[in-house]
Amino acid sequence: MKEIKLSTHHHHIKTKVYFVTDSELIDIFSDMQYTIIVDRTVMELHPSIFAQFADRLVVIEPEHKKDIRMFTEVCEQLISHKVKKNFHLIGVGGGLISDLVGFVASVYMRGVSVSFVPTTVLGMVDASIGGKNALNFGTIKNIVGTIHHPENVYLHLNFLKTLPHSEFMSGMAEVAKTAFLFDYELVHDTLLFLNKFNINAINIMKLTTIITESITHKMAIVNNDVYDNSERNLLNFGHTIGHLLELEYGLMHGFAVAQGMVLETQLAMILELTDGSVYNRVRRILGKYFLTDMQDFDLKKIIDKIVYDKKANGDTILLPVIDDIGSSHLYEVKLVEFYRLINARPPKLPPEPEPELTD
Ligand SMILES: NC(=O)c1ccc[n+]([C@@H]2O[C@H](COP(=O)([O-])OP(=O)(O)OC[C@H]3O[C@@H](n4cnc5c(N)ncnc54)[C@H](O)[C@@H]3O)[C@@H](O)[C@H]2O)c1
Incomplete structure (x- = not known):
């Protein structure tokens, strides 16, 4: 073994x-x-x-x-x-x-x-x-x-x-989450893997590396904060909104989290905690593999329920913020700030193409 x-x-x-x-x-x-x-x-x-x-x-x-x-x-x-x-x-x-x-x-x-x-x-x-x-x-x-x-x-x-293919991709969204938070190279490897992905001929060697890296990151974080008092909250990226979308619209976990990652990064951008270019990259990468067509979520209905999130401390929650692809920090935001997403239209993506991926 x-x-x-x-x-x-x-x-x-x-x-x-x-x-x-x-x-x-x-x-x-x-x-x-x-x-x-x-x-x-x-x-x-x-x-x-x-x-x-x-x-x-x-x-x-x-x-x-x-x-x-x-x-x-x-x-x-x-x-x-x-x-x-x-x-x-x-x-x-x-x-x-x-x-x-x-x-x-x-x-x-x-x-x-x-x-x-x-x-x-x-x-x-x-x-x-x-x-x-x-x-x-x-x-x-x-x-x-x-x-x-x-x-x-x-x-x-x-x-x-x-x-099933959809279950596979739903799990890969969690890999993407870990990669955005901690590891630029893992983002690259994951995209490369997904670009060539074929469920009938999985590249086991590449997948072994990707899974090993993801587990190593999660274990490191959990070891530093077993009881979720601080940095383990980073792993919650996309989940505050994702869980609610999953429940309300029956999306699969990974796809709901992917949508959550985009919306939470948009909020970070509105609050000037991260740059518009980071938001664009997160949205572009996730859009390619993980976002569903259901853009017309009733965000107010979702956000009204954030108060029940067990990670909320009174009227605030620790929001994972992507500073740059592969690095992140936690920022304490008031739950009411989430309402700022409601009237914010998704910004138009600039036409910049993704950089070439190389093995
Ligand atoms: N404790 C944690 O840290 C943690 C983290 C993330 C998710 N979760 C929980 O995990 C659950 C979701 O996990 P999941 O996505 O693995 O769902 P799941 O266990 O429900 O499996 C999804 C589907 O795939 C089928 N399946 C499983 N393995 C298969 C295989 N090898 N071949 C064919 N079919 C297979 C199952 O029968 C099921 O229909 C949720 O309940 C969620 O709350 C827990």
């Missing part, structure tokens, strides 16, 4: 991240004290891995919601499988599975150890990293949750070959 070498400053979090092959994964699953909790779609699409463990699997229906009812079902299954405190849970699937299994692991018998095998891009670069988990409650997304770090994250890029 090839471990991603995370920097030695990372003392707080002990999570190890590995790239694995089919046979390495099967070896891991063969440990009888491991309870495998898997997304049904993933299980059915990859029978060569899962069929042999059929009698030990806890299977989750992916169309179900990540809510208390589902939590109850998983606990019932763990009890009927006689899962003890010294057992280890392994969640196999996208962010729905890592959030659900991470939450269950943090409270079942007052906490059992957990690892993840993320099978979506979003799961690999984001949801399985950083220890946060959450359930939706009522109509509010991710409002109940804990922080419980996985012991190991096993990445097997083969899973991505069965991922």
Whole structure:
């Protein structure tokens, strides 16, 4: 197994991240004290891995919601499988599975150890990293949750070959987010990868590099601020508005966040926290791959709901601001400032072409 070498400053979090092959994964699953909790779609699409463990699997229906009812079902299954405190849970699937299994692991018998095998891009670069988990409650997304770090994250890029194209791109939007925040070169590599992207012939080597870089950035930030008091808020870029668009218009997570990144950068520009040229580049890059045609969002309706954001402190929120492609800072803005987006028409993009991309 090839471990991603995370920097030695990372003392707080002990999570190890590995790239694995089919046979390495099967070896891991063969440990009888491991309870495998898997997304049904993933299980059915990859029978060569899962069929042999059929009698030990806890299977989750992916169309179900990540809510208390589902939590109850998983606990019932763990009890009927006689899962003890010294057992280890392994969640196999996208962010729905890592959030659900991470939450269950943090409270079942007052906490059992957990690892993840993320099978979506979003799961690999984001949801399985950083220890946060959450359930939706009522109509509010991710409002109940804990922080419980996985012991190991096993990445097997083969899973991505069965991922629908839209899911793939939605996950890549989170990669773009990390790149805008921290890493100019990663923006370049990601664009190069997407320019030549073909879901039937994924360039695994390039994708391995992109995923490794994204995870390394996220881990570094999380290690400095496990409980979200300061710089971890940078990772929220695009999410304050993105979450609301996702809920209101049913956009996929990554596409909603992409739209959120554009609008939040526009706000930063209006507040003179960043330059118009940065906004133009963010919008141009995201526009090419991630923005939907739905330009006529009812922004007032969205912004009215910002007060419910759990990241808001009273009447302010930390807004991630892109200073330049690949560097960023947090700025505390009043929630009411978001209303300034409503009457601001999206500025016209100058005709400047994107610079040539080279390998
Ligand atoms: N805790 C965190 O830090 C964090 C971060 C980001 C997102 N999330 C959460 O993650 C969830 C979204 O994650 P997601 O986008 O991975 O969604 P998901 O887990 O719902 O998966 C998306 C769809 O892809 C299917 N699927 C998964 N892997 C597949 C594969 N290899 N081949 C074919 N189909 C496959 C699933 O069955 C599902 O239909 C949300 O609930 C979000 O709140 C959590």
